[in-house]
Amino acid sequence: MTEFSADQIEDFKEAFGLFDRVGDSQVAFNQVADIMRALGQNPTNKDVVKILGNPTADDMANKRLNFDAFLPMLKQVDALPKGTYDDYVEGLRVFDKEGNGTVMGAELRIVLSTLGEKMSEPEIDALMAGQEDENGSVHYEAFVKHIMSV
Secondary structure, eight states: OOHHHHHHHHHHHHHHHTTTSSSSSSEEGGHHHHHHHHHHOOOOOOHHHTTTTTHHHHHHHHHEHHHHHHHHHHHHHHSSSOOHHHHHHHHHHHTTTTSSEEEEEHHHHHHHHHHSOOHHHHHHHHHTTBBBBTTTTEEHHHHHHHHHOO
16 A cells, blocks of 8 residues: 655645535545545545445535544555556547547547446536537547546
8 A cells, every 4th residue: 555755644634624614624524535636536436435434325424534534545545556548548449430549529428428437517528628629529549648637
C-alpha cells in the first residue's frame, strides 16, 4: 500500500477540512468520493461504498468520519489499479467500425450513459464539449488524451 509523505498528508488534511461543513473536523460519508477525486484519485462510487463498509443510504447521508479514518481509505483507493492511456484507447477502438481512429459521438454518448458507472446527460455534455467533428465523429486517441489531462 502507498505511503504518503508528511507534506502530502498535510495537503490532504487541509483539503479534507474544506469539506467539513459543520466545524467538527469530520465529513459525511457521502462526501468521501468527492474528497478523493479532489485529491487526484478517481475511484468508482462502487469502490468508495465498499471501502466505507457498504453503508445504507441513510448512513451515507448521516454518518461522519474524521481525517484519521479517511487517510487509510485514501491509501486503499490510491493502491487500486488504474487504467492507462493504452487501455482506454483499446476500449474505444472496439467502436471504430471503419478503422480510421474515430467513433461516432452518438454511440459514445450511449455507451457513457448505459455501461459501467453510468454518466448523466450534463456530465456527458461537459466531457464531450468540443470533441466531435463536423460529422459527429470523435477522434478517440485525442479524446483519451483530453480526458486524462483533466
